[in-house]
Amino acid sequence: MSIAHHRRKQPELVRQQLLEVAARLSLEQGAAGVTLDAVSHAAGVSKGGLLHHFPNKMALLDGLFDDLTGKLDRMIAEEMRNDPVAHGRFTRAYLSCVFALQEDADAQGWQVLTIALLSEPQLRARWRLWVADHADAFVGTDSSAACLLARFAADGLWLADLLKSHDVDPPARQAMRSHLIALSLQ
Template identity: 40%
Template sequence: MRRALLDCATAIAASEGVVAVTVAGVSAAAGVTKGALFHHFANKQALVDAMVDELMRELDIALDVLIAADEVPRGSFTRAYVQAALTMDDATTRAWSALLGSLTTETDIAARWHAWLARRLVRHAETDAEASLNIVRLAADGAWFGCLSGQAASHILDLPAIKARLIEMTF
């Protein structure tokens, strides 16, 4: 039930934005009562926090798999970050766009994102602390945001070439 509620909240956020995630909307989408939702989440904020935490947990797993498969330690987190950011499927991209699109208005979400990134950077300080690797991650963010704005669809961005060049820059 908890998983279904989180999936419904993520779907609503992906299609309508985080502000559209309501207790009534999520419980209706999941086919449960508000009381059933409150059994798993104390309030809307707890639901949104859990949704954000789940997206970041899934990203952590994807990054860890990519890092484990990388034979070169230097820049391995950055290469994984570029891969993850620039190879998301449409549903994941919509969910992340809703989440990251709210960073300027939702201070709790922004704080969660920045804390997550800070933990990852501390964890990978030995391999990914160089300024050049930070620039690569920021460029990957920019390419990803370009995709959200439709630049990739209109062929303004050659995403495969950008991804390949950014990964090349990590060596």
């Protein structure tokens, strides 16, 4: 009898490991490198174990989307709890999260997800829904043109960081963040 039969089952840890491996493979080899065989092999999980969690590649990408947007929602909620000013509160929380993405432990996953958003219509639709849901939820406090502009600018920074198209030193990043926060208060 193999050790696998005696090992304590930890399905959530296995699921998370599969997501992390898929993110790493995507960054190292591009989206084409994320095959079910490659992910199961690199994670040390049987293909059956992988298929138990993610029956296909799209399900794996959906799992990554759910995992990351769930973490983003929790980060935004935490930032909002600490902000006493209602007007622009969601926008400032979003800005804080986007500016932190570069140093975040999930930065690799965000890079993969952003690349997948560009190529996968289903994920783009889910992201549009996430954006629309949050816009609707904070329509009274964050629907001004200034708040929208601040979030668009943050999205541009997110893309520039992903593409490594601009070298923005920390003082310049902090100045941009300060300007965008000021914009959210208008």
